Amino acid sequence: MERLDALVIGAGVAGITAGIYMKRSNLSCVVLDKDAPGGKLNNIHRIDNYPGVPTVDGPQLAMALFTQATDLGVVIDYGEVTSVKLAADGSFLIKTDVNEYNAIALIVAAGVVTGAVACPGERALRGKGVSYCATCDGNFFKGKDVLVYGYKDHAVEDAIYLSSLARKVTFLHDAPLETPESHLEVLKGKENVEIKEGKLLSVLGETKVTGASIETSEGKTEVEVDAVFPLSGEVSSSQFLQGLGVNMVNGFIEVNSDMETNVPGLYAAGDVLKKKLRQIVNAAGEGAVSASSAITYIHSKKRKAA
Numbered sequence: 166m167e168r169l170d171a172l173v174i175g176a177g178v179a180g181i182t183a184g185i186y187m188k189r190s191n192l193s194c195v196v197l198d199k200d201a202p203g204g205k206l207n208n209i210h211r212i213d214n215y216p217g218v219p220t221v222d223g224p225q226l227a228m229a230l231f232t233q234a235t236d237l238g239v240v241i242d243y244g245e246v247t248s249v250k251l252a253a254d255g256s257f258l259i260k261t262d263v264n265e266y267n268a269i270a271l272i273v274a275a276g277v278v279t280g281a282v283a284c285p286g287e288r289a290l291r292g293k294g295v296s297y298c299a300t301c302d303g304n305f306f307k308g309k310d311v312l313v314y315g316y317k318d319h320a321v322e323d324a325i326y327l328s329s330l331a332r333k334v335t336f337l338h339d340a341p342l343e344t345p346e347s348h349l350e351v352l353k354g355k356e357n358v359e360i361k362e363g364k365l366l367s368v369l370g371e372t373k374v375t376g377a378s379i380e381t382s383e384g385k386t387e388v389e390v391d392a393v394f395p396l397s398g399e400v401s402s403s404q405f406l407q408g409l410g411v412n413m414v415n416g417f418i419e420v421n422s423d424m425e426t427n428v429p430g431l432y433a434a435g436d437v438l439k440k441k442l443r444q445i446v447n448a449a450g451e452g453a454v455s456a457s458s459a460i461t462y463i464h465s466k467k468r469k470a471a
């Protein structure tokens with residue numbers, strides 16, 4: 166197995182930025198993803214808070230990032246990372262469903278998975294009306310009634326997007342909304358959106374979603390809907406690090422200001438970090454810092470080995 170200087174897990178904003186910095190420092194590096202490059206960007210229909218880019222849709226920014234990276238010669242490989250182990254010399258052995266890699270330094274930029282609120286019916290009806298991606302699945306519910314459950318900006322964004330397709334959108338949130346006032350105004354201005362405060366108790370239906378059981382201040386009730394988008398939970402995508410002894414809080418990785426974890430040679434960047442703000446702008450910055458720290462580490466390891 167060829168030894169790489171660095172391997173980056175995740176080809177979202179954080180991972181591709183790390184790959185660009187690696188490539189420009191002339192070190193060998195592979196950026197790995199199980200899915201389309203760009204990560205979460207592919208789910209955003211409109212971005213207007215990335216400095217220097219007044220308004221852009223997510224897939225467009227994803228494509229620009231991918232083209233910039235590959236034009237520079239960044240290698241993007243495909244496969245789902247299933248495990249990471251430490252070799253005797255402190256390098257990393259990374260296994261995917263299709264390949265194995267060995268790298269001196271590892272940057273984890275695997276993001277988060279949104280959704281999964283774990284209520285009855287949710288799991289059984291996944292793909293049968295339960296969806297975690299409005300941009301991907303919204304079109305199936307053109308002219309139908311849908312429920313969006315969440316309180317963060319991405320849930321508000323998805324409800325706005327779905328309002329342009331669905332007959333009616335019920336937007337249910339069980340916590341104070343964490344969204345810019347401008348997004349909230351747009352949501353409130355949609356005639357086919359009803360905003361309710363309450364909890365999603367279960368998703369109803371046998372072979373497909375037929376409704377949802379919810380609890381508001383008026384008590385328990387059932388709403389008839391064709392789709393439920395549970396966008397409340399956020400789960401880190403770092404399960405493959407189990408056994409390495411990386412410091413984490415609920416699966417979110419702890420790093421210092423150099424993006425170093427407690428494991429030498431292991432860095433992390435982007436949404437997978439334990440942090441407050443999950444946005445494109447800081448994911449890119451953390452990707453750059455993680456690569457810069459990894460570059461110093463790789464050079465020092467190589468000097469010692471020489």
Ligand SMILES: Cc1cc2nc3c(=O)[nH]c(=O)nc-3n(C[C@H](O)[C@H](O)[C@H](O)COP(=O)(O)OP(=O)(O)OC[C@H]3O[C@@H](n4cnc5c(N)ncnc54)[C@H](O)[C@@H]3O)c2cc1C
Nearest residue numbers: 175177178179199204205246275276319435436443444445
């Ligand atoms: C609907 C929505 C709207 C948003 N709107 C905005 C906005 O307007 N402005 C803003 O700044 N931010 C916005 N965000 C947040 C922003 O998209 C994220 O903060 C940012 O894209 C995170 O980038 P990342 O590289 O850390 O992670 P991601 O983009 O999630 O990339 C992680 C990558 O890792 C891959 N991966 C995960 N596990 C594995 C594995 N085991 N093996 C291989 N690959 C793996 C994934 O496939 C993914 O491609 C929004 C998010 C959503 C969901």
